[in-house]
Amino acid sequence: MLNFEKKFLHADVLYKAERTAKSFNNIELPEAGNILFQSENFLALSLMLKKYSRKIDLVYIDPPFNTMQDFFISDGRANTISSIKKSKAYSDKMPLEKFLAFMWERLILIHELLSEKGSLYLHIDSKTGHYIKIILDEIFGADNFKNDIARIKSNPKKFHRRAWGNEKDMILFYAKNSQQNIWNDIKESLIEDEIIKKFPKIDSSGRRYTTIPLHAPGETKDGITGQAWRNIQVPAGRHWRTNPAEFDKLDAEGKIEWSSNGNPRIKKFADEHCGKKIQDVWTFKDPQYPVYPTEKNHDMLKLIIAQSSLSNSIVLDCFAGSGAALVCANALGRRWIGVDKSEAAIKIIRENNVGEYTFIAVNC
Template sequence: MENEFLTIDDVAQNLRVTRQTVSRYIKDKELNAVKISKSYRISTDDFKDFLNKNATVDEPSVSYLRRTKNCSLDYRDKADEFEILFSYVNGDFSPIERNHNQEENRYIFGDNYFVLKKLLDTHKGKIDLVYIDPPFGTGSDFNSINDETVYSDKIVDSEFLEFLRKRLFLLRELLSGEGSIYLHIDKKIGHYVKIIMDEVFGYRNFINDITRIKCNPKNFARNAYGNYSDMILYYAKNRDRQIWHNIREPMNEEKREELFPKKHPKYGYYTTHPIHAPGKTIDGDTGMEWKGLYPPKGRHWRYSREVLTDLDNRGLIEWSETGNPRKIVLASEHKGFKVQDVWEFKDKGLSYVDYPTQKNENLLERIILNSSNESSIVLECFCGSGSTLKSAFRLNRKFIGIDNSAHSLDVVRKTFKRDNVECNFYQYISKD
């Protein structure tokens, strides 16, 4: 951004004001400008200073970083990346309860900003997967089934965005070169968070904006469409190297009945496909006679005659009453469906969960299976109920969880003991 200049039109477009308004800012010396030839130019540094002086806490503004092609949110008290990454924290992890002798599989009680900075000493570049479900900036409290306030969501707007941005920079440094992050967020603020994610991870490393259906359709009386979904932003540390297992969605019974309606006495449910395909071959095996038949005009056998004979001998060619052969395709050989970017994983009611913001464990398992290996470390720094850690443990991954809620600590200790999840518990202690 150094030595780069904006025109009055550039500034007006960024601020969504008229050229006359920008000229007035310059005349009133609210915005520094220099005259180059016959036109005023504003340096990007001066423009950023202007934004910092005039942005409000509640309304972050968007500017375009032309050199990186990324967008950036500008708001008051936005910290410098260098300051976030290299400021020193003086603290350590003190054991609360040890249940195994492994280095990983740990829950750390404390402010996740300080915990993440401390983890950089030992885990920089070692985390393969981050899933986070941060507070959504709604200004609400979340209560347990007995109405105890267990999770407070009071930071809002740009204060929330900067709170999250600082932690995202630290998480980026903890991610391995093959790592990825899934950030679960409410749509009210999610599109601002997308710009923060582009700034931290780079727009090129954006993979998906996943829509998660969280509940049944609503019928509120307000003048708007029903809100029954939230979003998961998925980024890679390096999209060319990320761990990706392409776990497919299994076929359910309804889909099986639609796609494989017939039943074979030996092979089970099936459907049939033509054994010929478009295109004519010249002097090729797939254009020659098989079982007294030739391919239809302008087509060729999809398989060699040897393969067709083998399929027929194994009972995998179905002959119609008119003598038309078709290949039998078995439901048992179906590899499942490519997972799309709309997921239906509904939250359970409060009476069925251990923690008020607890997420569906099938959703967590899909993410963990797709984006980590059995040797991977999975990290969740807004740990809540510990569902992410529990899912990672069941799938033979290592985990690190962080939360500063005493209720979270109590719930995780209780449920992990109940479910035989091996975990050591620590507290971050500041030495300042």
């Protein structure tokens, strides 16, 4: 458990949210469709509690990383360097202690908004991320922690500091309920070298394949997978992978390879391989010339959305920036709710391809 100033009790944060929402009770949120808030996000999340508690299936957030910088947009390009025609996108200058209290309150509200099958992906850097992990363990429960994804964000940098280079940041992935989170089991295709290694044989039609035995470890005493197939006994300590009747079908389809001494093996074709499990080190470099500072890689966001939401899910990003997550949610046919307090961000989101939405601007 982490202690910091202004770490209010869970119930007090919810009470503060309720009071905040009451003072804006003239604002009615739509039941359906996308929503874009130009607003401070504690306020927007408070307003959402009445209609959207336990209804959001996926939250992706990329809060300011506590970088002690101002971010600008000049001549349609994002940067951190002052220039004559600059306009400020946002400021990221909160001291750590204040930042933790800021995140604590917002994460409590996000937890309230997530459905039982919901997930949170929180994008952060390693300077601040470990503190946030402790906070998230407290709010979500350590059992609901799923992954700390290392994301390779850039090409290696030649920093002059006396330390290793830094080409990654982290995405903390939590489920509201670790047994129920939406998981579409999206897999990754093999790369060419892996295909060649895994499928070294080529058949007469040019298809790459490998072969595996018909049997697997473990004996079945009386079951069908322990009985002889075409007078071939299953080797001791093993059982047929499937009902031997299936082998007749495979053989008829040319999917069994017989060795010269009559040993059968199942053919597994590269073009039928369903892909490999995606691991927790990702390479998704951010756009080289982003339209907004810290605009994130769209393919990465699409992967998160495709993996952890359904077609009728609502995706929330309450630190929306350029609206990259909203663009991707829209492209994948998901409903979305976006929040940002920066005028520059809202302008860019509105120019982006995010589909139709209700726009709500609230000043606090």
